[in-house]
Amino acid sequence: MSNKFLIVGLGNIGAEYVNTxxxxxxxxxxxxxxxxxxxxxxxxxxxxAEYKLxxxxxLLLKPNTYMNLxxxxxxxxxxxxxxxxxxxxxxxxxxxxxxxxxxxxxxxSDGGHNGLKNINLxxxxxxxxxxxxGISDEFKKGKQIDYVLGEWEEDEKEKLPERLELASEIIKxxxxxxxxxxxxxxxxx
Numbered sequence: 001m002s003n004k005f006l007i008v009g010l011g012n013i014g015a016e017y018v019n020t021x022x023x024x025x026x027x028x029x030x031x032x033x034x035x036x037x038x039x040x041x042x043x044x045x046x047x048x049a050e051y052k053l054x055x056x057x058x059l060l061l062k063p064n065t066y067m068n069l070x071x072x073x074x075x076x077x078x079x080x081x082x083x084x085x086x087x088x089x090x091x092x093x094x095x096x097x098x099x100x101x102x103x104x105x106x107x108x109s110d111g112g113h114n115g116l117k118n119i120n121l122x123x124x125x126x127x128x129x130x131x132x133x134g135i136s137d138e139f140k141k142g143k144q145i146d147y148v149l150g151e152w153e154e155d156e157k158e159k160l161p162e163r164l165e166l167a168s169e170i171i172k173x174x175x176x177x178x179x180x181x182x183x184x185x186x187x188x189x
Contacts, residue, residue: 005175010092010115021135025091029060031164045073070115071122089129097134100163
């Protein structure tokens with residue numbers, strides 16, 4: 001079993017996207033890196049930070065390909081670092097979950113998420129671990145894009161630090177306790 005894990009936070013590069021709902025994947029890995037005192041460096045197809053814990057190496061990746069082409073960066077780093085599919089976790093926003101709800105799964109559909117759609121296509125499978133972070137669906141018909149690319153509401157901003165803290169624990173748990181234990185401990189929280 002490999003002791004190397006690829007944790008991919010999905011998002012879009014650029015200052016205009018930093019605090020948007022769609023960038024929760026970036027926000028989670030950024031929070032984790034800051035908390036653990038590690039830095040991202042610009043690499044091929046993204047930004048990468050390395051974290052070591054209990055004999056395991058976590059590679060945190062923020063693809064710079066824009067959301068819709070995330071699979072390119074995921075596949076490249078998986079192959080380059082020889083990381084098996086079961087040691088990958090993709091962190092993405094989910095409109096079908098209420099704000100801050102966490103759902104960890106071994107596989108699943110893309111749920112209309114273009115980043116996941118591209119990863120499915122380039123990995124040629126839907127059997128990879130996902131960590132979905134609920135952003136809710138509080139938008140009017142036809143306003144989905146504006147909502148997803150919109151910034152957090154004030155009450156969400158207040159609750160975000162606690163959710164980011166929990167997300168950091170999930171990343172560590174995935175690498176040290178395994179997916180099943182992580183799902184049991186954190187799903188629905």
